[in-house]
Structure formats: structure tokens, C-alpha cells
Amino acid sequence: MATPGPYLPPATQPVRAVVWALHIALPLLGLWVLLANPDHNVRLEHHSSHFMVIVTVAGLNTALGLLISEASRRRDDARLFLVSMVFTSSAGFFFLHGMATPQVILDTGSLGFDIGQMVGLTVASAFAFSSAMPLGEQAARTVLNLQNLIRGILVGVLLLWGLASLIPDITPLSQPPNASPVSWLVWLSIPGLLLYGAAGVMMYRLYRKRPSAVLVSLLTAYALLAEAMVAGMPQLNWRLSWWEWHVLLTLAFVLVAYSAYLQFRREGSSAGLFDSVALPRTVAAIQSAYEDALEELVEHVRRGERMAAERTAAKFGLTEKQAEVIDRAGQALARERDLSERLAALVDIGTRARVGIGEHEMLTTALDRVRQAYGDVRIGLVNDGRVAVGSRQYTFPGNEPSRADGRVAYPLTVKGMLAGAIELPVGRTSQDEALASTLAIQLSITLENARLYGELETLFRQYMSPDVAAALLADPTQAALGGELKQLTALFADLKGFTTFSERVSPGEIVEMLNRYHTAAVPCILANQGTIVQFVGDAMLALFNAPATLDNHARAACQAALQMQEAAARISEEVAWVQDVEWPTFRVGVNTGMALVGNIGSPELRGFNAMGDCVNVAARLQTMAEPGTVVIGQTTLDLVGDGAQVTPLGELNLKGKTEMVPAYVLAAL
DSSP: OOOOOOOOOGGGSHHHHHHHHHHHHHHHHHHHHHHHOTTTSOBOOOHHHHHHHHHHHHHHHHHHHHHHHHHHHHHTOHHHHHHHHHHHHHHHHHHHHHHTSTTTSSSSOOHHHHHHHHHHHHHHHHHHHHHHSOOOHHHHHHHHHTHHHHHHHHHHHHHHHHHHHHSTTSSGGGSOOSSOOHHHHHHHHHHHHHHHHHHHHHHHHHHHHSOOHHHHHHHHHHHHHHHHHHHHTTOOTTBHHHHHHHHHHHHHHHHHHHHHHHHHHHHSOSTTTTGGGSOHHHHHHHHHHHHHHHHHHHHHHHTTOTTHHHHHHHHHTOOHHHHHHHHHHHHHHHHHHHHHHHHHHHHHHTTTOOTTOOHHHHHHHHHHHHHHHHSSOEEEEEETTEEEETTEEEOOGGGOOEEETTEEEEEEEETTEEEEEEEEEOOSSTTHHHHHHHHHHHHHHHHHHHHHHHHHHHHHHHHSOHHHHHHHHHOGGGGSSEEEEEEEEEEEEEEETHHHHHHHSOHHHHHHHHHHHHHHHHHHHHHTTOEEEEEETTEEEEEESSSSOOTTHHHHHHHHHHHHHHHHHHHHHHTSEETTEEOOEEEEEEEEEEEEEEEEEOSSSEEEEEESHHHHHHHHHHHHSOTTOEEEEHHHHHHHOTTOEEEEEEEEOOTTOSSOEEEEEEEEO
């Protein structure tokens, strides 16, 4: 499939561009025919017709200049000011050319009559070139600061030219020319031709970025003004070629006026006729103002305020027709905005239920989010078998919604059972009830997920360490068999005297004793960010730095061991003797080293654990500890550093170890 080419505005598409170029070329072709065939270049001298045409076109130019000047003042735009000066300067010299028509003020032709309009076109070309330039911020501000001076200079030049060319015998301009001015007039016209050509090219580039009828007419006008200068060079007064440049001038200005008129009829207002000609900064400011106005209108419409469009129209000087259009646009955008926000709320509440977020917290945050999009939304959960939202109770026979007083209530279900109700306002748009039903379904799913997550979290955390539970709930793939080798600190603890105690008491008392000790010991492990991987009868194995990374794992393990002994001592004081049987006492071994950490077992049943010499040494150190003490290995002591109060036990011969193992009794940190 062929790749489509870039979009071109209608007037810049190839066929239309060729037609436009032909229309521009035809006048020059006609001029060439007239000049090449003097017999066809007949003389038509009619002074009154010339005067009326010139004065009429000068008046049209003046009106355009004033209209664009007003747009410049309103928009504070330098380019619009320069464009207005193109029309103002050409109108002034065109009018003086008409006043110099023979038998109006002067009896005969004059030098001023011959060259006045060519001078005017040259002056206008300078303004045309300046208007098409990409003025920067500083240059535009300079032009605006000097606009009154520029107008004053132009008026002064026009007054001097008028006095010099219309008062008889005061200057050579008011006298008949002594010789043909053709040769030097050609040289006088060349700068103007170049300036109009450059202005046309730059205006065309602007039109490509910002297509509009006024811009293309202005581009055409600059081309016609350049052609008028070419047609006026031979100075064959009162010949058809001489009349041609008058026609070209008239066409140039009439074309701009006509395009402005068409835009005025289409929009019904003159406020933005020449906005497409303005500088990018001005266009951006206008667009921003309209966007802000539309946003303001949308907010007024969404709040149900009346006369919102009328206020916006008054602010921007819009017509009644434009106000109707912007009112419809505002209402459509308000409906779209409401729909988008409601759909976004539906998506958002779907992410509310997750591990660690309780049902009440989830519903509270979801309700806050939903109210931003749906309005006054209320939720009630089942209580004693009934569902109430405020003072209203709901039963939902057949799970059908309940409607009353501009509100609708939908059931919330969990596993097919009624769990609550959601009540919200409807009637603003035709999609209200459909969106309300979807919201109820989404909240039911979210509520069910929240309860399921709560059950899973409770179940997981009761059977494994919180770090392991959280990791598995967040990423179940972490339950895969396998492991990694990493440094950790293992804490092994058991109860000295457990066997004797078990022989002399009932099973119920054994369980009670174990639960009391473990209830005291487990918080000590968890508070120091340890992970309990197993309970084996009276023994416990905890890991530090696995699975959660812990920088100071050796110190954390030692701190947990000392706190365990303190907690166990308090229990011993509380229950010193039960049926004349002494309760067991914890002894703890702590060791640091490399171990294989991961999920160990089979595809059907597995558990998180650690295997390695450091774990075995921790178990052996525990057997060497006296009841109520903590014994640590050399690596653990090295990592704990200064501050550890220890008593050396020397090098111990541990079961399963061929080398002697240094050990220490830890008293405090």
C-alpha cells in the first residue's frame, strides 16, 4: 500500500496552484502583447473616469488600512500594523496620483502625475517586505513602539508630496515633464519589485503553515502590485498598457477586500478577520484565550449554569450565530468530558484492591474518586442481613436496580451474594444508567477482590513470614523451585529442657507453653526485619538478609536474639513453676556466611528455606549455648563491629566440622 503524501491545503494543491499561477501570469502576457504590438496599444484618455476610479480605490485602501490597523491595535501585533501601512501608504499616493489627473487641479499632466504612484508602490513594498518577515519578540516590540512615529513620517511625506505635486509651478513635480522619465523610473522600480517578490515568497510560506482566504489574497495582492510596477515602467500614458497597471492595482486591493468580506459573512463578525496574518505569538495568545474560554464555558455547562455561552460571546465580541455554535460545542465537550472522567474513574477503581489495602480503606478511596466523576455517590454494605444507604433500605428482588427521586441504586455482590448497594444520581445524560450499572459491577469486582486479598494475606501471613508472603502475593512466580547463593545471618533457637517438660505435662500444656514462647519471640524477629522460615517443635530458624535485603543483617540478628532472651526471661518469671515442673529456657545460636536461599521441595509441596554451612554452624552454636544466652560466630562478630559485649568461648569442636570454630557469648550491643 502506497504511503500517502503530506496534506496540502486546497489552494496549495498542485492543480489549483497551477491555475493560480496562470491567473498571475496572464496580465504580464497581456502587457507583452500590447507592448510588442503598438497598433493594439490604443490611446484611451478620459480624465474624469481616471479620477473617479483612482479616488474610489484609494478610499477602499484607506478603509482596509483602518480595519487592519484596528486589528493591530486590538491584538497588539506588529505584523498587522505593517500590513495596514501597505494599504495606507498606497492609498495616500494613489489618491495624490488621482488628484494630479489633468484638468482636475492642474491643467496639464505633471511629473508628479507620472511617477507618483510608482513612488507609492515602492514605499508600500518596503512595508510589505517588513510585514512578511518572521519578526522576533524584540523586533515586534520595537515596531509597535515606533508605530506612531512611522505613521507621522508617512503623513508628512504625503503632505509634502501633495504640496509639491499639486501647487502649480512650485516644484518640478507640478510641472509637465521635460523629458521621458522611463529610463530612471525603471531603476526606481527594481527595488520595489524585489521587495514584493521576497514578501510574496515569505507570505506563501506562512500560508502553508496557516491556510486562510485572507492570507492567500494578501499573497496574490503582493504579486499583482509587483506586476503593476512592471506595467507602469514604460510610462505610455493613457495607453491600454498604462491603464493595465491601474486595473492591476484595483484588482489587488479589491481581492483583499472581497476575501475579508467573505470571511465576515461566514463568521458574522470582523473581530478575527486578519488573525491569520498575525505573528505566531499573537496567534498562540488568541488560541490560548479561546481554549481558556472554552474550558470556562465547559465548566459552566457542567455546573448547569445558564447564559454561559452568552457570557463567553460578550467577552470575545462574538455574534449571536457564533454564540450558538460555541454553545453547542461547549455542551458537546462537556458531555464528552463527563463521559471521559466517568470511564477514567471506572478504570481507576479497578486498581484500588491490592495486597495490604483493607476493605474499608479501599471503599473510602474508591468513593472519593467516584464522586469526582459521578457526583453524590453513596455506598452501604450489608449489616445484619439488611442493606441501607442513609435512611433508605434496599432488597433488590431479582438484582434489579431501584429508582426514586432522580437517583438509582444498584446491588453490590460478592460471589453472587448481596454485599451492599451503591446509590447515585442519574438523568443528566442518556448514558447515566448504563454507566451507573457498569460502576456497580466494577465496584462489586473490586470489593470481592479486596476481600479475597484480605483472606489470602491473612492466611499467608499466619503460615509464613510477612516478607515471604508479600513477595508471593505480589509475584507468584517467586514460588518456583530453585534458589540463589547469598550472604546471610542465620538465627537458630530452641528450648533447653523441652524434652523433660514434655514428659511431665499434658499435650495441651506443651502447646500452651510453645505458643507463649513463640508469641514473645516472633515479634522480636520481625521487628528486626528477619524472616522466620520454620518452626520444628521447640526450635525456630530465622534468616536475616533473605529474602528481603538488609545491609546490617548481622547486627539485626544479634539484636533480635538478645530481645528474644529478654522476652523469654519475662515469661519465666511469670510462670516459674507449673505442676512443680520448670519451664524450658531459650538458647540461641547466630552465625553469618554464604547459603543457598530459595524454594526447596517438590512441584507439589515446597517451602522457603536456606541450606549451607553457616546455617548448620548456627544450629551447632545453639547447642553449645547455656540456657538464656546467645552464642555467635566469628564472622558475625566481625560484621557487628565495635559495641558488642562478648565473652570468648575459644575455638569449639562442633559436630560435622573438621576445623575448630571460634565462638563468643554475646551479652549486649
